[in-house]
Amino acid sequence: MxxxxxxxxxxxxxxxxxxxxxxxxxxxxxxxxxxxxxxxxxxxxxxxxxxxxxxxxxxxxxxxxxxxxxxxxxxxxxxxxxxxxxxxxxxxVDAKTKLHMKVPVHYKNAEESQAVKFEHCVVNHVMSELDISCLPGDLPEFIEVDLSGLKKGMSLHLNDIQLPKGVSAVTHGKANPVLVSVVQTGGGDEAAEAAPAADAAAPAKDAKPEAKAKK
CATH class of the missing domain: 2.40.240.10 (Ribosomal Protein L25; Chain P)
Structure with a gap:
């Protein structure tokens, strides 16, 4: 710009x-x-x-x-x-001096993953930006992460993604922080198990009410 x-x-x-x-x-x-x-x-x-x-x-x-x-x-x-x-x-900016920058993370294809499409899970974005170090010529505008391989119970860590050429991550505290976590909602197996139980408890439509006892 x-x-x-x-x-x-x-x-x-x-x-x-x-x-x-x-x-x-x-x-x-x-x-x-x-x-x-x-x-x-x-x-x-x-x-x-x-x-x-x-x-x-x-x-x-x-x-x-x-x-x-x-x-x-x-x-x-x-x-x-x-x-x-x-x-x-x-x-x-000096072309020969490495930069220390925060860059945004763009997540894509979460809706195509098994976790979201078939396992009724929600994908939580734990980190929205990354601290990186690189030369000015290698600075990316953002880092793109493909989430199409997510499954129930998975967490995506920093070491699981491929950073652009010449870019290294700068971590504080945890060496391999979580970027994304997968959480199951109540619309999965629990809902499926609850449905037969509800059907069994409901009275049959054709059942006639019991006759009142005569005095």
């Missing part, structure tokens, strides 16, 4: 407040060989860009004063109740 930023001369709380009142968002670009650079962006354009998953998880092309730079979104500060971005941080 490409976006345009503008060099910002003034800094401080008062200057940032005046900037926001004019429809601009203050920001900073840091990292790499250059010095930190103060920038400002059009708020409305930034607000719509932030709604896109790609803006959060891919390398961005930023243009400032006619010069292009590769950056990553690192931090966004939102107003507590207004639809307003207060501040935004970007990090310059």
């Amino acid at each position: 490409k976006f345009v930023a503008f060099e910002r001369a003034k800094q401080g709380t008062g200057a940032s407040r005046r900037l926001r009142n004019t429809g601009r968002t203050p920001g900073i670009v840091y990292g790499g060989e250059g010095q930190p650079q103060l920038v400002e962006l059009d708020h409305n354009a930034l607000w719509h860009a932030l709604k896109k998953e790609t803006f959060h998880s891919s390398i961005l092309d930023m243009e400032v004063n006619g010069q292009a730079a590769k950056v990553l979104l690192r931090d966004v500060q939102y107003h507590p109740y207004k639809q307003q971005v207060l501040h935004i941080d970007f990090q310059r």
Whole structure:
């Protein structure tokens, strides 16, 4: 994704407040060989860009004063109740330096699995994003995981999936965390077993009520 930023001369709380009142968002670009650079962006354009998953998880092309730079979104500060971005941080990207990023996980084909289609199970997504490390050229926008092989009682772990070339997972605590778990609902075997019992307990349609005893 490409976006345009503008060099910002003034800094401080008062200057940032005046900037926001004019429809601009203050920001900073840091990292790499250059010095930190103060920038400002059009708020409305930034607000719509932030709604896109790609803006959060891919390398961005930023243009400032006619010069292009590769950056990553690192931090966004939102107003507590207004639809307003207060501040935004970007990090310059060095092609030879590995990145540490969170990328979204896209699950597919769960409805085609035996667990969902035949065994009346529900698939719970335990993790929606992964911490990864890779060079900028290998950074994926997302990681796709096929769930068509799931069966009742299964759990899908990190080691069960194939990560893209050049990408390694960064784990915290558990070395092989659960990504997806399969849980059976009440519509499976229990419901099937309960049906005959209910039929046996119900009175026959053709049965006549017992005659009342005569006094």
